[in-house]
Amino acid sequence: GQQVMQIPQYQHVQEGEDFTTYCNSSTTLSNIQWYKQRPGGHPVFLIQLVKSGEVKKQKRLTFQFGEAKKNSSLHITATQTTDVGTYFCAGPVEQGTYKYIFGTGTRLKVLA
Amino acid sequence: GAVVSQHPSRVICKSGTSVKIECRSLDFQATTMFWYRQFPKKSLMLMATSNEGSKATYEQGVEKDKFLINHASLTLSTLTVTSAHPEDSSFYICSARARSSGSNEQFFGPGTRLTVL
Numbered sequence: 468g469q470q471v472m473q474i475p476q477y478q479h480v481q482e483g484e485d486f487t488t489y490c491n492s493s494t495t496l497s498n499i500q501w502y503k504q505r506p507g508g509h510p511v512f513l514i515q516l517v518k519s520g521e522v523k524k525q526k527r528l529t530f531q532f533g534e535a536k537k538n539s540s541l542h543i544t545a546t547q548t549t550d551v552g553t554y555f556c557a558g559p560v561e562q563g564t565y566k567y568i569f570g571t572g573t574r575l576k577v578l579a
Numbered sequence: 580g581a582v583v584s585q586h587p588s589r590v591i592c593k594s595g596t597s598v599k600i601e602c603r604s605l606d607f608q609a610t611t612m613f614w615y616r617q618f619p620k621k622s623l624m625l626m627a628t629s630n631e632g633s634k635a636t637y638e639q640g641v642e643k644d645k646f647l648i649n650h651a652s653l654t655l656s657t658l659t660v661t662s663a664h665p666e667d668s669s670f671y672i673c674s675a676r677a678r679s680s681g682s683n684e685q686f687f688g689p690g691t692r693l694t695v696l
Contacts, residue, residue: 500683510623510674565611566628568625572622
């Protein structure tokens with residue numbers, strides 16, 4: 468079945484360092500979403516990428532969708548303690564159903 | 580805007596009892612709601628898709644008679660865990676997609692932590 472994997476599973480960085488999580492799908496995706504879940508919280512939508520090779524920025528966060536639309540990445544520049552949490556990518560399961568399969572997640576810990 | 584609530588936030592019950600969890604979209608209409616299960620430090624596992632006015636569609640491996648879903652209105656979906664057992668203990672999260680939304684963004688509820696003794 469369809470799988471969405473993320474690496475790394477965990478990442479500890481010093482505050483101010485950069486961080487990147489990679490998302491790989493076993494199938495081609497029509498779009499990809501990214502969510503952030505703070506410890507003890509619920510996932511919060513960050514962004515959706517649709518076009519092949521698309522790059523979007525939100526302040527210190529840069530999101531990229533691969534040319535083949537099977538992978539994506541999230542890069543955080545100069546991490547802050549507020550960036551702590553688990554980052555999930557999610558890809559659609561079926562056209563027209565709005566169902567998404569979530570990636571395995573990358574848990575980020577930022578050391579002050 | 581786009582707030583989703585869940586009730587209760589935590590529930591502890593005895594084995595064999597049934598537990599109902601409510602998911603409400605507070606300021607928008609949701610034609611589609613999703614129910615997920617999340618184990619500690621793990622990803623979200625989609626259990627079922629709840630569509631207003633029709634039967635829910637369940638993912639493979641999810642027992643529909645065990646996890647009863649009702650989407651009675653455009654703002655409310657309920658998940659009932661019937662005859663709960665300790666292995667049903669988990670974090671259950673719902674999400675909703677806005678009826679008028681042109682995007683596929685899902686708005687998540689705060690989740691319900693179920694503990695079955």
